[in-house]
Amino acid sequence: MSVRSTPAERAAALRRLIEHHNERYFELDAPEIPDADYDALVRELRKIEAEHPDLITPDSPTQRVGGAAVTQLFSPVRHRIPMMSLDNAFSDEELLAWADRLARLLPDVDLERLDFMCEPKVDGVAMSLTYVDGMLSRAATRGDGVTGEDVTANVRTIRDVPHRLARPAPHHLEVRGEVYMATAAFAELNARAAAEGTKSFANPRNAAAGSLRQKDPAVTASRPLSFWAYQIGEIDGAVPEAAGDGEWPPASQSAALALLCAAGLPVSPDAGKVLGVSAAFTRCRELEHRRHDLPYEIDGVVVKVDDLVLHARLGATSRAPRWAIAFKFPPEDRTTTLLDIMVSIGRTGRATPFAVLEPVFVGGSTVRLATLHNEDQVRLKDVRPGDLVVVHKAGDVIPEVVGPVLGPDPATRPPAWSFPSACPSCGGPLTRLPGESDTYCTNIDCPAQRVQRIVHFASRAAMDIEGLGEERVLQLVEAGLVSDPADLYVLGADRLEALERMGSVSSGKLVAAIEASKSQPLSRLLVALGIRHVGPTVARALAIQLGTLGALRHATAEELAGVAGVGSVIADSVIEFFSNPRNVAVVDRLVALGLRLDEPSAPVVGDGAAAPTPPELPQTLAGKSVVVTGTLEGFTREEAEAAILARGGKSPGTVSNKTFAVVVGESPGASKISKAEALAVPTVEGSRFATLLDTGEIPG
Ligand code: IVH
Numbered sequence: 001m002s003v004r005s006t007p008a009e010r011a012a013a014l015r016r017l018i019e020h021h022n023e024r025y026f027e028l029d030a031p032e033i034p035d036a037d038y039d040a041l042v043r044e045l046r047k048i049e050a051e052h053p054d055l056i057t058p059d060s061p062t063q064r065v066g067g068a069a070v071t072q073l074f075s076p077v078r079h080r081i082p083m084m085s086l087d088n089a090f091s092d093e094e095l096l097a098w099a100d101r102l103a104r105l106l107p108d109v110d111l112e113r114l115d116f117m118c119e120p121k122v123d124g125v126a127m128s129l130t131y132v133d134g135m136l137s138r139a140a141t142r143g144d145g146v147t148g149e150d151v152t153a154n155v156r157t158i159r160d161v162p163h164r165l166a167r168p169a170p171h172h173l174e175v176r177g178e179v180y181m182a183t184a185a186f187a188e189l190n191a192r193a194a195a196e197g198t199k200s201f202a203n204p205r206n207a208a209a210g211s212l213r214q215k216d217p218a219v220t221a222s223r224p225l226s227f228w229a230y231q232i233g234e235i236d237g238a239v240p241e242a243a244g245d246g247e248w249p250p251a252s253q254s255a256a257l258a259l260l261c262a263a264g265l266p267v268s269p270d271a272g273k274v275l276g277v278s279a280a281f282t283r284c285r286e287l288e289h290r291r292h293d294l295p296y297e298i299d300g301v302v303v304k305v306d307d308l309v310l311h312a313r314l315g316a317t318s319r320a321p322r323w324a325i326a327f328k329f330p331p332e333d334r335t336t337t338l339l340d341i342m343v344s345i346g347r348t349g350r351a352t353p354f355a356v357l358e359p360v361f362v363g364g365s366t367v368r369l370a371t372l373h374n375e376d377q378v379r380l381k382d383v384r385p386g387d388l389v390v391v392h393k394a395g396d397v398i399p400e401v402v403g404p405v406l407g408p409d410p411a412t413r414p415p416a417w418s419f420p421s422a423c424p425s426c427g428g429p430l431t432r433l434p435g436e437s438d439t440y441c442t443n444i445d446c447p448a449q450r451v452q453r454i455v456h457f458a459s460r461a462a463m464d465i466e467g468l469g470e471e472r473v474l475q476l477v478e479a480g481l482v483s484d485p486a487d488l489y490v491l492g493a494d495r496l497e498a499l500e501r502m503g504s505v506s507s508g509k510l511v512a513a514i515e516a517s518k519s520q521p522l523s524r525l526l527v528a529l530g531i532r533h534v535g536p537t538v539a540r541a542l543a544i545q546l547g548t549l550g551a552l553r554h555a556t557a558e559e560l561a562g563v564a565g566v567g568s569v570i571a572d573s574v575i576e577f578f579s580n581p582r583n584v585a586v587v588d589r590l591v592a593l594g595l596r597l598d599e600p601s602a603p604v605v606g607d608g609a610a611a612p613t614p615p616e617l618p619q620t621l622a623g624k625s626v627v628v629t630g631t632l633e634g635f636t637r638e639e640a641e642a643a644i645l646a647r648g649g650k651s652p653g654t655v656s657n658k659t660f661a662v663v664v665g666e667s668p669g670a671s672k673i674s675k676a677e678a679l680a681v682p683t684v685e686g687s688r689f690a691t692l693l694d695t696g697e698i699p700g
Contacts, residue, residue: 005658007048011055014045018061024700033682033698039088039328040680044657062319074149074213077140081234083126083176084145085319086302086326092281095303098325099277102305105314105322112276115306117253118283119271120298121326122228123205124180125212127155129229131173134165141212145319151212155179157221166264170248171237175265177229181208182296183361185224190366203365204297226296229265232256252306270294273306284327291329292361300328335405336360338389341372341417343424347452347530349440351423351430352666353378355389355401363393370399373667374437375419386414398664398685400673423448437667444582450484451477453530457485461536461634461690462528463517467510475499485528486589488514522549522599527634529587531577533570535634536690537643541565542574543599549587550597553578565642620696621649625658629672630665632686643693655681661698663689 005013021038042062049056056062089095103111126142139155140148155161158179165173181189186204193201201207211223232250239248250256254273261267270290274283284301291298305311305323314322340356353372360367370391372378381403383389388407393399406413423430423441425448432439441449451473458468465488476482481495491514496507520528526539534542545563546552552560552574560571577583591597626649628640635643640663641651655662655675662676665686676683684692688699 007052008055010658011045011048011052011060014041014048015057015060017041018045020697022061033680036090036328036330037677037680037682039090043088043090044680074141074151076143076147077128077138077150078147079128079140079142079145079233081174082145083128083142083148083233084316084321086324087317087320088300088326088328090328090330095281095284095325095327098303101322102277102314106310109310112278114277114310115252115254115273115275116277116280117257117271117273117302117304117306118280118287119230119302119304120228120268120287120294120296121300121302121328122178122180122268123203123297123299124178124208125205127151127177127179127227128233129155129161129175129177130234131165131169131175133171134169136161136163153217154212154214154220157217158225158227160225160227160266162264167259167262169259169263170235170239173235174233175229175260176231176233177227177265179208179212179225179227180204180296181211181224182226184295185226187366189224227266228268229260230257230268230271230302232260250308252308253304254306256308288329292334298329300326302326332362333390333392333402334360334362335388335390336367338383338385338387338401338404340385341378341383343420343430345423345425345441345446345448345452347449347456348532349442349444349446349449351419351439351441353419355383357389357391357401360391362391362399365393367391367393367399370401371666372401375432375439376437377667378417378419382416384414384417398668398673398683400670425449447477454482454485454488456530456633457528458488458517459528462524463520464524465510465517466513467506468513472510475501484586486586486593489518489590489593489595518593518595520596522552522597525549525590525595525597526552529577529583532573533634533636533639534574535632535639535643537635537646537693538566538570538639540599548598549591553587565639565646567638569636570639618696619648620693621647621660622696623648624660624696625650625652625656626661626663626692627652627655627659627672627676628663628665628689630668630686632663632665632689635689640689647693647696655679657681661692663692665689 018038018041021033021041045060046062049060049062087098089098099111128140128142128148129136130138136156138150139152139161140150142148156163181204183204186201186207189207190201201210207223208225211220211225214220235249248259250259257267257271270287272283274280280303284303287298287301303325305314311321311323316322337358338355339358341353342356343351343353345351353375355370355372357368357370372381372383381401383401383404387404389404390402391399392402419430419439421430422428423443423446426441426443426446428441428443428446430439430441443449451470454473454477455468455470457463458465458473473482476491479499481491482488491511493504493507493511496502496510497504521543523536523539523543526534526543527536541563542552542560546555557568557571557575560566560574561568578587621644626644628637628651632640644651655672657679659676659679659681662672662681662683663686664673664683673683682698684698691699
């Protein structure tokens with residue numbers, strides 16, 4: 001049977017995806033995918049709709065501009081002239097297609113003799129400012145293009161936005177532009193957040209949006225926001241005689257910007273007029289090369305026909321004017337220095353090399369570390385500490401070191417890196433078994449492994465103990481307070497209080513959180529123990545079928561393998577875990593400490609007969625295809641696939657434009673990731689796999 005979806009199905013799926021991302025982006029300020037990926041979804045939908053116009057629905061996202069306005073907090077504002085969006089061009093061909101369309105619509109105009117404005121496309125929040133008799137009277141966000149939100153009080157705190165215009169202007173003047181955060185201000189804000197232990201922002205756009213959506217203008221005032229004016233909206237009323245240098249109403253976009261600038265509104269100095277469409281294209285490339293020299297982030301260049309009379313002739317589609325195009329830059333790679341290659345030790349002793357980079361801002365965030373997966377990957381990429389390397393990151397994709405940028409003389413290269421022979425934590429030997437790609441520290445007492453085992457025990461998918469992250473566990477282990485998970489349950493608040501960065505409130509909270517975790521169901525305890533191949537799905541199946549920890553410990557391999565979703569490999573792994581005296585000792589202590597050792601019973605059906613096993617799971621992934629690449633913590637490949645199938649999804653081996661998500665574990669396949677990127681398929685970090693299973697949505 002064919003699994004290809006029909007254009008109608010794909011269009012429906014794309015609409016759902018786009019709606020979802022619209023909500024994340026416009027309403028929650030929490031985008032899950034890079035803009036480039038979002039744009040690709042919209043483009044795919046447009047293409048289908050262009051080929052099958054009968055599939056266009058009035059509520060299709062292509063027929064509207066953006067997210068609905070969130071009106072609970074700020075009162076709604078109707079834009080008398082809708083705030084439209086822009087069509088995008090992602091390549092020279094698409095830019096040329098726009099020029100061809102202009103040529104068709106303006107047969108009497110020579111495009112090489114036409115003026116164009118090329119303006120940086122600042123990545124921020126679109127804003128409409130209304131000045132009445134020269135005084136700022138209202139500021140509103142774009143919202144869905146027709147109705148935005150009144151954010152006047154917050155915008156008044158932005159220094160760049162004049163409260164009074166410097167020159168006479170029409171009685172009613174609407175100015176449109178972008179509220180943004182300059183790159184340096186953004187870095188400073190995030191540094192402050194890190195120092196204060198508060199949440200940092202993923203990128204300047206989110207920071208700007210989040211800062212504007214504040215109940216208390218004092219909070220907005222404390223955020224370093226800026227503003228660029230880029231357009232005149234509604235003009236009403238008499239134009240004063242002595243308006244100054246220019247004439248109202250302006251006849252061109254360049255004259256409009258000059259008038260706004262003279263009135264005291266900030267206009268980007270990087271916006272400029274060029275003669276002819278070819279020169280406009282050249283300017284796009286120039287700005288692309290200079291993008292990182294600008295003090296603010298841009299994601300493209302807006303090319304506009306300068307003559308406003310032609311704007312009227314060209315008109316607009318339902319969502320965007322025909323006289324402008326946004327030339328979007330492709331996802332970028334940056335170069336930086338590879339300062340060092342270090343090795344981290346996981347809870348199973350696996351030694352993973354990672355790159356320590358000179359911090360570099362790429363794909364919307366600052367990258368300092370990037371995994372190098374294993375010894376072979378380092379050799380393949382041939383990256384050496386001291387090298388200049390290319391770092392690739394698109395939006396929320398895991399950053400990757402692509403390879404070195406080699407100078408003209410290879411002899412001057414730093415020496416090749418070799419995998420250390422000793423564990424950086426315990427000094428014990430690191431060994432790599434023949435035929436395997438991973439290297440391990442085999443000392444079970446290795447402090448790094450201890451720390452990671454406890455971190456895993458306390459993690460979200462396991463006992464879910466809040467406040468017990470890596471840093472805190474490291475502190476506890478170093479202070480000699482804890483050396484295995486059972487030790488957590490005998491920690492008293494008094495001993496915790498003696499630690500640095502730990503007051504009586506936090507120590508009380510931590511003790512309470514640890515105590516509360518005692519009543520977590522057996523399935524979570526099983527995950528927490530870190531038994532190889534036993535992730536949440538298998539743990540739940542085992543716990544439901546066997547009922548108690550006692551039954552599980554004494555089950556035979558056959559009994560275990562007989563549980564739906566558990567094969568002989570997992571069964572052997574469970575047997576092996578419980579035959580290790582050290583594990584048994586920890587488990588015995590946990591039992592003695594009073595942890596819950598059973599699973600809340602599955603719902604009873606009908607006349608009281610036992611519920612069917614495995615229970616029908618919520619079909620969160622119905623009809624969705626999820627590709628897994630790399631190793632996922634707590635899941636074998638088979639388990640991960642079984643978990644997807646059990647929720648109604650599919651798990652094919654290859655990425656296509658039908659793929660809903662690619663889950664990226666450790667040592668992922670580069671081709672799957674690059675294919676996902678090329679097709680704008682969202683990627684999900686391995687650690688968020690359980691969330692994807694639970695919700696059926698791309699975790700934020
Ligand atoms: S003109 C009718 N000029 O890009 C179109 N927009 O994708 C009016 N943007 O909503 C927009 N810089 O928030 C224009 N120099 C610029 C811009 C710009 C950034 C944003 C704006 C708009 C979005 C469209």
